[in-house]
Amino acid sequence: MKFLSQIIQLAANIDFSYNKLLSILFCKFVVMNLFKKDFESYASNCVNEISMLQNEFMQLYDINSYGEWYYDHDIGAFQFKADHGKNLYFRYIDVGSFSTNTNTWNWSWDNSTTPRLVKAGLEKVRIFGATNDFGQLTTGLIEGDEYTGWEMTSISAKLLSAIGMYRIQRDHLFIYFIFTHELTQEQYDALENKSVECDVHEKGQIAFVCKHLISKEYPGFHEAFESGLCMEENDDYQAWCDECEKVRINEGKWNEESMAFAEIKIVCDQCYFEIKYRQTL
Numbered sequence: 001m002k003f004l005s006q007i008i009q010l011a012a013n014i015d016f017s018y019n020k021l022l023s024i025l026f027c028k029f030v031v032m033n034l035f036k037k038d039f040e041s042y043a044s045n046c047v048n049e050i051s052m053l054q055n056e057f058m059q060l061y062d063i064n065s066y067g068e069w070y071y072d073h074d075i076g077a078f079q080f081k082a083d084h085g086k087n088l089y090f091r092y093i094d095v096g097s098f099s100t101n102t103n104t105w106n107w108s109w110d111n112s113t114t115p116r117l118v119k120a121g122l123e124k125v126r127i128f129g130a131t132n133d134f135g136q137l138t139t140g141l142i143e144g145d146e147y148t149g150w151e152m153t154s155i156s157a158k159l160l161s162a163i164g165m166y167r168i169q170r171d172h173l174f175i176y177f178i179f180t181h182e183l184t185q186e187q188y189d190a191l192e193n194k195s196v197e198c199d200v201h202e203k204g205q206i207a208f209v210c211k212h213l214i215s216k217e218y219p220g221f222h223e224a225f226e227s228g229l230c231m232e233e234n235d236d237y238q239a240w241c242d243e244c245e246k247v248r249i250n251e252g253k254w255n256e257e258s259m260a261f262a263e264i265k266i267v268c269d270q271c272y273f274e275i276k277y278r279q280t281l
């Protein structure tokens with residue numbers, strides 16, 4: 001009898017353990033799905049919310065009536081060109097791209113070829129992702145499908161209070177933009193001309209440096225005009241590295257070859273002087 005009761009006890013224990021295990025597994029399953037569902041429901045809420053805003057945006061600006069668009073990473077301005085009359089300009093953030101070759105989404109902050117000016121705003125999205133344990137917002141390259149691009153873009157649009165979104169196609173890549181505000185022609189011209197916004201110094205005077213000075217690839221600092229005392233009003237800050245100088249001397253001047261090697265970039269004047277002091281100290 002004692003033996004039997006021991007067996008019953010043992011069976012109860014096994015039963016108990018098994019049930020416990022099942023309940024733990026079940027809880028884990030529920031929790032995992034909750035997280036998964038959490039992101040999916042958050043994303044689809046954003047898509048729904050933003051698609052209403054997007055319809056208004058497309059109608060308000062009559063975006064489909066513009067035949068051509070153009071964007072300038074160096075000043076962060078997106079332009080819709082009108083066949084007749086006024087062009088439209090927006091300040092934009094490059095959100096990322098979806099590749100139909102690899103079915104992957106790549107956040108622009110993970111893309112080294114995208115300038116900081118047009119991606120710095122996404123830091124807020126990343127922080128939101130980290131806080132909420134949404135790995136999709138904190139992983140640079142993720143697998144996805146045709147909806148992933150709009151999902152990520154809608155989330156970014158919501159978090160960054162964008163006024164609209166736009167997608168362009170380049171071969172197998174769909175590139176997604178959000179517009180943060182409209183620019184007037186004057187603001188656009190100012191950006192195009194002298195003043196430049198900088199994600200470190202907000203705004204400054206325009207300056208030009210070769211890509212190697214930005215990437216710190218090569219030393220040296222050669223200036224077109226000695227910056228500081230002797231510059232005339234129309235002289236620009238322009239500088240390049242030792243290697244660019246060698247190519248320039250070889251070519252005899254700045255021409256297509258030497259310009260292609262230098263890949264001149266726009267920076268603000270404060271960045272220019274920071275680079276200068278870094279190179280000449």
Ligand SMILES: [Zn+2]
Nearest residue numbers: 210212241244
């Ligand atoms: Zn260079």
Ligand SMILES: [Zn+2]
Nearest residue numbers: 198201268271
């Ligand atoms: Zn700067």
